Amino acid sequence: MTPLLKVENISKYYGQRIGCQDVNFDLYPGEVMGIVGESGSGKSTLLNCLAGHLTPETGEVLFEMRDGAMRDTVTMSEPERRMLSRTDWAFVHQHARDGLRMNVSAGGNVGERLMAVGARHYGNIRAEAVDWLGRVEISESRVDDRPTQFSGGMQQRLQIARNLVTGPRLVFMDEPTGGLDVSVQARLLDLLRGLVREMGLSAIIVTHDLAVVRLLADRLMVMKDGHVVETGLTDQVLDDPQHAYTQLLVSSVLQV
Amino acid sequence: MSDYNFAYLDEQTKRMIRRAILKGLAIPGYQVPFASREMPMPYGWGTGGVQVSAATLTPEDTLKVIDQGADDTTNAVSIRKFFEKTAGVATTEETAQASVIQTRHRIPEEALREDQILVYQVPIPEPLRFLEPSEVETRKMHSLEEYGLMHVKLYEDIAKHGAIATSYAYPVKVEGRYVMDPSPIPKFDNPKMEMAAIQLFGAGREQRIYALPPYCQVVSLDFEDFPFEASKAEHPCDMCGAEDSYLDEVIMDDAGSRMFVCSDTDYCASRRAAGHVGAQAAALEETAA
Numbered sequence: 001m002t003p004l005l006k007v008e009n010i011s012k013y014y015g016q017r018i019g020c021q022d023v024n025f026d027l028y029p030g031e032v033m034g035i036v037g038e039s040g041s042g043k044s045t046l047l048n049c050l051a052g053h054l055t056p057e058t059g060e061v062l063f064e065m066r067d068g069a070m071r072d073t074v075t076m077s078e079p080e081r082r083m084l085s086r087t088d089w090a091f092v093h094q095h096a097r098d099g100l101r102m103n104v105s106a107g108g109n110v111g112e113r114l115m116a117v118g119a120r121h122y123g124n125i126r127a128e129a130v131d132w133l134g135r136v137e138i139s140e141s142r143v144d145d146r147p148t149q150f151s152g153g154m155q156q157r158l159q160i161a162r163n164l165v166t167g168p169r170l171v172f173m174d175e176p177t178g179g180l181d182v183s184v185q186a187r188l189l190d191l192l193r194g195l196v197r198e199m200g201l202s203a204i205i206v207t208h209d210l211a212v213v214r215l216l217a218d219r220l221m222v223m224k225d226g227h228v229v230e231t232g233l234t235d236q237v238l239d240d241p242q243h244a245y246t247q248l249l250v251s252s253v254l255q256v
Numbered sequence: 257m258s259d260y261n262f263a264y265l266d267e268q269t270k271r272m273i274r275r276a277i278l279k280g281l282a283i284p285g286y287q288v289p290f291a292s293r294e295m296p297m298p299y300g301w302g303t304g305g306v307q308v309s310a311a312t313l314t315p316e317d318t319l320k321v322i323d324q325g326a327d328d329t330t331n332a333v334s335i336r337k338f339f340e341k342t343a344g345v346a347t348t349e350e351t352a353q354a355s356v357i358q359t360r361h362r363i364p365e366e367a368l369r370e371d372q373i374l375v376y377q378v379p380i381p382e383p384l385r386f387l388e389p390s391e392v393e394t395r396k397m398h399s400l401e402e403y404g405l406m407h408v409k410l411y412e413d414i415a416k417h418g419a420i421a422t423s424y425a426y427p428v429k430v431e432g433r434y435v436m437d438p439s440p441i442p443k444f445d446n447p448k449m450e451m452a453a454i455q456l457f458g459a460g461r462e463q464r465i466y467a468l469p470p471y472c473q474v475v476s477l478d479f480e481d482f483p484f485e486a487s488k489a490e491h492p493c494d495m496c497g498a499e500d501s502y503l504d505e506v507i508m509d510d511a512g513s514r515m516f517v518c519s520d521t522d523y524c525a526s527r528r529a530a531g532h533v534g535a536q537a538a539a540l541e542e543t544a545a
Contacts, residue, residue, distance in 0.1 A: 079400045086404075101387075101408070105415055108408050115411065116404025122414055122479040144415050 002064065004029045004170060004202050005050070010059035012045050018226035019045035023059075025221060025231065029169070032196060032203045034217030034234060036210060036249065042226040043206045044174060049074075050204065051091050051172045052081045063088075063170070086116050090163035094175035096155035099162070100147045106133060106158055107143040113166045132161040136191060153184035157191065164195065171196075171203040177212055189215050210253055214238060222246045263310040263343040269293055273311035273465070277456055280467035285434030286398075287381050292463040302335060302360060303460030305377035309358045312373055312456065313339065318346045320354035325362040325502065325519035332360075351522050361424070363445040365501045365523040368453035370470060376439045378459040381466065383427045383437040403435050406477055414482055423487065429475045436466065438474075444488045444502045449474040491516040494536040496527035 003026035012019035020042035027033055035043045048054040050061055052073055062070040066088070073081055085091065093099040100109055110129040111119070119125050130140050136157040138150075147155050156176065163171065176192065177185040193216055196203055205216055213220055213234055220237045222230040222245065230243040241247045261267065269291075276290035295303040313319065319339055323331040327349040335358060336347050348354050351366045358375040368374060384394045387405045397405070406427050413421045426443035430436050438446060439457060449455065455468040468474065478484040489503045494515040501523055503516040515536050518524035528537070 082400060082402065104408055105412060107415055108412050111411055112404060112408050115407040116402065120407070120478075120480050122411065123481050125411065126415070 001028055002070075003027060004031075004064050005204075006060075006062040006070065007050065008060045008062070010046065010049055010056045010061065012042075012049050012054060012056045018042070019054075020049070020223070020226045023228055025228075027170075027202055027204065029202055030200045031219065032201075032205065032217045034213030034220045035204065035206045035223060036208060036213055036220065037223035038208060038249075040225075041223040043223050045226075046223070047172055047174055047204065047206045051089065052085060053091075086113055087166050088169050090168040090171040092156075092159055092163055092171065092173040092176050094178045096147065096152070096159045099159040100155060102147050105144045105146055106138065106150070109147065109158060109162045110165050113162065117166060128165060132165050133158075135195070136161045137187075153180055153188060156180065156188060160192070160195070164199070164201075167199070169202060171201050173203060173205045173207075175207050175209075176205065177207070177209065185212075192216060210238060210250065222249065260342040262315070263313050263339065263345075264295075265293065265307065265310045269307075270311040273307055276465040277308065277311065277467060280456070280465050281454070281469050283434075284468050284472050285430030285436040285466060287464040287466045289463055290465050292460045295460065297334070297338075299461040300379060301331060302358070302377035304458030304462075304465070305358050305360070305375050305460075306335060306338070306458075307460060308375050308456050308458035308465060309335075309339065309356060310343070312356055312375065313343055313345055315343070315345065317355045318348050318353055319343075320348050320351065320357045320522075321359075322357065322362060322364065322520075322522075323360045324504075325364070326521045328521060349522050350526070351520075361440045361442075362502070362519060363441060363448045363451075365498075365518070365520045367448075368451050370452045372453040374451075374453050374455045376441075376455065376457045378437070378439040378457045378462075378464070381437055381457065381459040381462050381464040383425075383435050398434060401433070403429075406435055407479070410477060410479065410482075414479070420478065420482055420484075426484075427477050429477060430468065431473050432475075435477070436474075442488070442502055443476065443484070444486045446474070446476045446484070447486050489516055492534065493518045493524060493527075494534040495540070496524045496532045496537070497534040498524070498527055498532070 005027040007023060007025050010023045011021045023046055037043045049056040061073045063073050065071050107126060107129040110132050111125040114125050130143055133143060138154060138157060147158055177188055217234045220234045221228055224245045230237060230246045238250055241250050273290060276288045280288045295306055321332045321336040323329040339345055340347055351364045356373045360377045382394055384397060387409055388394050410420050424442050425437055425440045426446055428436050428438055452470050454470060457466045476484040491503060492499045493501060493503060495517050498518055501518040501520060504519045506515050508514055
C-alpha cells in the first residue's frame with residue numbers, strides 16, 4: 001500500500017526560534033494520526049505546514065493526487081493548493097468561528113464548497129446541504145438559521161459538515177473538541193469516529209487531550225519543543241510510554 | 257472658462273487616469289487602482305465618474321448626464337453645469353446627440369452606438385466586498401478566479417426569499433474571467449451591457465477604474481434552476497405607454513394612488529413628442545392646464 005501523505009524533514013522556524021524541526025512520517029489511507037504535546041510544542045505549526053497555511057523552511061509534503069501521482073504540496077502553485085484545500089482536504093478549526101461564515105445560513109455554509117467547485121443547481125446544493133446537516137445531527141428545520149444562533153457543539157458539527165461535503169480524502173483537525181463540555185465532546189467524538197470509519201477518511205488530529213486520541217487515533221506522535229519525541233500505536237504509546245516527557249504527559253491525566 | 261484647466265483636472269492627472277482606463281479596457285472587468293483626486297463635490301456624488309469623464313472629454317464632445325435615468329435631478333444638473341463651466345463643452349439631454357454620457361444607476365433605453373462612451377459612477381467597485389471584508393483576500397480571489405462565494409450570496413437570497421432578490425448591482429462575469437459589479441443599475445439593464453459603446457466605470461472614494469470594451473461578453477450569474485431574469489414593474493408607462501422601458505413608481509396622493517413612468521426622461525419625452533400617449537397622460541395635462 002502506498003501512503004496518502006508522506007512528510008519528509010519538515011522544519012519551520014520563527015526567526016531564531018524553532019516552530020517544529022525535522023518531522024517525518026507517512027500517513028496511509030484510512031489511518032488516523034494523533035499529534036499530542038503541550039502548548040508551544042509545535043503541533044499546530046506542524047499541522048498548518050501540512051495544510052498549506054504556513055510555508056515550511058525545509059522539507060516536503062507529498063500528497064497522493066487523485067491520479068495516483070505524489071505531488072509536493074509545498075512547492076505546487078497556490079491555485080492548485082487552494083483547489084486541493086477545497087476538494088481533497090478539509091480543515092476543522094478549534095474555534096468554529098474561524099471555519100464558518102457566521103453571517104451566512106447553515107445551508108449556505110455547507111453549500112459554499114460545492115459552489116466553489118462549480119455546482120450551479122440550487123435544488124441539488126440544498127438537498128446535499130440538508131443531507132449533510134442530517135448526518136451531523138442538525139435538524140433540517142435549522143438549515144436557514146445562521147451559525148450565530150447555534151450552540152458551540154452545533155457550530156462545531158456544522159463546521160465538520162461544511163468540510164466533509166465535497167468528500168475529502170484527508171482531514172486536518174486542530175483541537176476539534178476544545179472548549180466543549182464533556183457530554184458534547186463525547187457526542188462529537190462519536191460522530192467523528194463514525195464518519196471517519198464510514199467514509200474511510202484519513203485524518204491528522206492535533207490535540208492536548210489524550211482521551212480524544214485514545215478514541216480516534218490509530219497512531220500517535222508526541223511532540224515536545226518542536227521535536228517528535230515518540231511515535232507508535234496509540235495504545236502502545238499511552239500504556240507503555242518510553243520517553244520521559246510522554247511518561248509525564250500520561251501520568252498528568254487526572255483519573256476520575 | 258480660462259480660470260480652469262480644460263475639464264477641471266490638470267493634464268498630468270488626466271494622463272494618469274487615461275492610462276488606468278486603457279489598462280481597464282485591455283483587461284475587461286479588472287479593477288485598476290488609480291490615484292483618485294479630491295473633487296469639488298462630496299464622495300458618493302460621482303467623484304469617480306466625474307474624473308473619468310474629465311479624462312475622456314475633448315472640446316468637440318457633447319455631454320449628457322443622467323441620474324437614475326433622469327436629466328433633471330440634482331446630481332445630473334450639477335455635474336452637467338460643472339462641465340459646462342470648466343470644459344465649455346456642449347451639453348444635451350438627447351441620448352442620440354451625446355458622445356459622452358455620464359450615468360448614475362441606469363443605462364439609457366435607446367441603444368448606444370460605437371461612437372459613444374458611457375461613464376458610470378460607482379460607489380463600491382468590489383462585488384465580493386460584503387462577503388469578504390479583506391481587500392487582500394478579494395484581490396487574491398479575483399486573481400485565482402475563486403468566485404464560489406458570489407454564488408453563496410445568491411444561494412442566501414433564494415433560501416430567504418424564494419427567488420434571487422438582488423434587484424440592482426447584480427454581479428456579472430465578463431468574458432468568462434472577472435466577476436464585476438455593474439454599479440447599482442437595476443438588473444433590468446444587465447443584458448444591455450453587451451453593447452456597441454465603450455463603458456467606463458469610475459469609483460472615486462475607492463480609487464478604482466474598470467471598463468468594458470464594445471461587444472464584450474457580460475453574463476449575469478445565476479443558478480440552473482433559478483435563471484437570471486431582467487425584471488421590471490409589470491406595467492406600461494403611464495405617460496408615454498412604453499412597455500419596454502424601466503419604470504419608476506410614483507405615489508400620487510395620500511390615498512395610495514400611483515403611477516408608473518419611464519425612469520429615462522429623454523426616452524419618455526421623445527416618445528410623447530412622437531405622439532405616444534399613456535393611460536394617465538391626458539388626465540395629467542388637464543390638471544396642469
